[in-house]
Amino acid sequence: MKKNDKKYMTLALEEAKKARVLGEVPIGAVVVYKGQVIAAAHNRRELDQNPTAHAEILAIQKAAEIIGSWRLVDCSLYVTLEPCPMCAGALVNARVSRVVFGAKDAKAGALRSLYAIGEDPRLNHLVDVRAGVLAVECGAILTDFFRDIRRSKSSIDAEE
Amino acid sequence: MKKNDKKYMTLALEEAKKARVLGEVPIGAVVVYKGQVIAAAHNRRELDQNPTAHAEILAIQKAAEIIGSWRLVDCSLYVTLEPCPMCAGALVNARVSRVVFGAKDAKAGALRSLYAIGEDPRLNHLVDVRAGVLAVECGAILTDFFRDIRRSKSSIDAEE
Numbered sequence: 001m002k003k004n005d006k007k008y009m010t011l012a013l014e015e016a017k018k019a020r021v022l023g024e025v026p027i028g029a030v031v032v033y034k035g036q037v038i039a040a041a042h043n044r045r046e047l048d049q050n051p052t053a054h055a056e057i058l059a060i061q062k063a064a065e066i067i068g069s070w071r072l073v074d075c076s077l078y079v080t081l082e083p084c085p086m087c088a089g090a091l092v093n094a095r096v097s098r099v100v101f102g103a104k105d106a107k108a109g110a111l112r113s114l115y116a117i118g119e120d121p122r123l124n125h126l127v128d129v130r131a132g133v134l135a136v137e138c139g140a141i142l143t144d145f146f147r148d149i150r151r152s153k154s155s156i157d158a159e160e
Numbered sequence: 161m162k163k164n165d166k167k168y169m170t171l172a173l174e175e176a177k178k179a180r181v182l183g184e185v186p187i188g189a190v191v192v193y194k195g196q197v198i199a200a201a202h203n204r205r206e207l208d209q210n211p212t213a214h215a216e217i218l219a220i221q222k223a224a225e226i227i228g229s230w231r232l233v234d235c236s237l238y239v240t241l242e243p244c245p246m247c248a249g250a251l252v253n254a255r256v257s258r259v260v261f262g263a264k265d266a267k268a269g270a271l272r273s274l275y276a277i278g279e280d281p282r283l284n285h286l287v288d289v290r291a292g293v294l295a296v297e298c299g300a301i302l303t304d305f306f307r308d309i310r311r312s313k314s315s316i317d318a319e320e
Binding site: 045072084107108 | 205212214217220229231245246252253254270284
């Protein structure tokens, strides 16, 4: 683990909390370039009704705007949940150097769980992948969110 | 092949031609819903300096805006080149019903060549994939584009 991995993942978790307040699945991401956070974003799929509005895609788009290039060379992305195939593919396309994720996603994770898209030598870019930073905290915010949804659903069912 | 596959792929090719005029790698896509083209887009990566601005992502985003939902149920996407992992993942995330592509992409194709992300039973949505519609035309516009780039590069080198 690198020195500041926990610090940056804590910032990604802050982004996830913003998503939670908005009723979105709480996932957050930040992009770090030369020791500076240049982009931060959280999942906005429901609010924007946009299937591509995952935290990672939004953070990548913001970072490219800041840098003024689609090539995010020497950038690191921190995200609370293991990226899905779309986001893992975007990280490769954007030439992101390093990706650090928190909790594993057994159902759709594409950097370790189902695929290893960041480490596929057939693709034209390899990503340095680090898994499990603040994994417990990053996982807990998600399990709490889904537990609360189930509870509010069953209380509605009980009232009906 | 379905009745209108060639017709819709021809429209995707028209989009690819728009990208070529702009100096972008010529790839185009359209989204069809209930027999109507509701979105059309072409690759804009260089112009927008956005690593996610592939034809498919832009077409999916437009279609979601038109439909007013991130779920592109009963939508078909036609694209001139086999989608990369990012775009294949986006098609699954968007619940696109059917994807028709033209030319195969041996280097990054994620629906048939390197991965079969649309047909992975571990993911939460399966896409009906059809490959090779107007494959020759869809491939030719790309090979011509890259040949022209190489030629103009070597004529610059010869002048220097």
